[in-house]
């Protein structure tokens with residue numbers, strides 16, 4: 001990966017690494033899974049901001065996207081490879097004003113920043129999960145998050161908020177546990193993964209699995225320390241293109257060469273260098289097994305499964321709701337948020353944010369996202 005020192009095998013957080021701000025809860029018993037079986041010894045990492053009210057009425061759940069984690073706010077530092085992905089939205093005086101709200105952000109089940117996932121040790125001291133980590137769905141991930149809420153003494157969230165993969169889980173909270181979901185904000189996702197979203201995901205998991213360093217998923221303790229870095233980097237390049245828009249790339253990079261390089265003589269275009277940069281950053285901080293697990297979880301997203309379809313599932317979700325999308329999102333296009341808003345009894349018209357950034361607008365357009373966060377908190 002150009003310009004980056006690679007981690008041995010995996011960029012997952014491991015025991016012995018600095019804990020940073022994260023804390024953990026080990027869930028009691030084994031977690032029953034939608035696909036059958038149960039997952040023992042599940043641990044969820046989480047971070048919090050603000051103070052929980054004595055009656056626990058001010059708790060807000062913030063759910064991260066595919067390669068986010070519990071570090072929703074705060075600087076990068078020991079234990080946290082990146083700055084918080086919603087730092088501008090969480091804090092005193094911010095949209096999620098921590099003088100009033102108690103914000104909880106868990107690392108998702110299947111992730112790699114402290115929660116149980118493929119890079120985690122298997123209970124019983126038999127190495128890491130690797131490819132034996134089971135299929136988990138957004139519904140399973142929410143079942144784990146509900147047990148975290150139990151452990152924190154939070155019977156009902158004032159609001160559940162999430163974008164992209166976090167939006168899928170927010171929808172599962174609303175449909176499966178409406179009595180625990182005071183208000184809902186869903187950003188940049190739909191009621192079910194579409195054929196195209198599944199296809200983009202499948203191309204990415206194929207890229208990871210095609211890397212000889214994948215070793216059928218048993219690379220975590222490879223004696224040479226090599227992992228599927230090239231495959232994960234390729235997956236990130238593909239994904240990143242779906243997260244941004246064609247006009248943005250044209251505007252930012254055009255046909256320009258990367259400074260000091262000549263694309264006709266072995267050098268790169270600026271846009272190639274940009275993708276290389278994002279690939280290298282992800283490979284240093286993420287685990288390929290988690291990436292595959294989480295993409296497959298997103299591909300399983302269908303809030304109507306087993307509930308008589310999306311309309312019947314969401315009819316139960318009567319809490320105040322806001323659905324927002326990004327006008328230039330080519331991966332989760334605004335038509336999907338319009339459909340979703342029409343199915344949620346508590347949602348009015350969808351808010352379509354104006355941004356050239358495509359799907360990533362739910363991370364980058366902090367002023368517009370802040371406005372819908374404030375709106376949902378006021379309505380909750």
Ligand SMILES: CC(=O)SCCNC(=O)CCNC(=O)[C@H](O)C(C)(C)COP(=O)(O)OP(=O)(O)OC[C@H]1O[C@@H](n2cnc3c(N)ncnc32)[C@H](O)[C@@H]1OP(=O)(O)O
Nearest residue numbers: 067068069082083084085258270271273274277360363364
């Ligand atoms: C504030 C944060 O960093 S949050 C980090 C945590 N993020 C997550 O967890 C979610 C995953 N991350 C992402 O999805 C993305 O990184 C986003 C959405 C946060 C990035 O959004 P943007 O702010 O629009 O960043 P953008 O796509 O323009 O990329 C900027 C990076 O590309 C680099 N870059 C820009 N042009 C080039 C180029 N021609 N060649 C190489 N690198 C380039 C910049 O130097 C910058 O590097 P840095 O992030 O290491 O400082």
Ligand SMILES: N[C@@H](CCO)C(=O)O
Nearest residue numbers: 065066067068164165
């Ligand atoms: N850039 C986001 C997009 C996925 O929704 C991420 O990597 O998590």
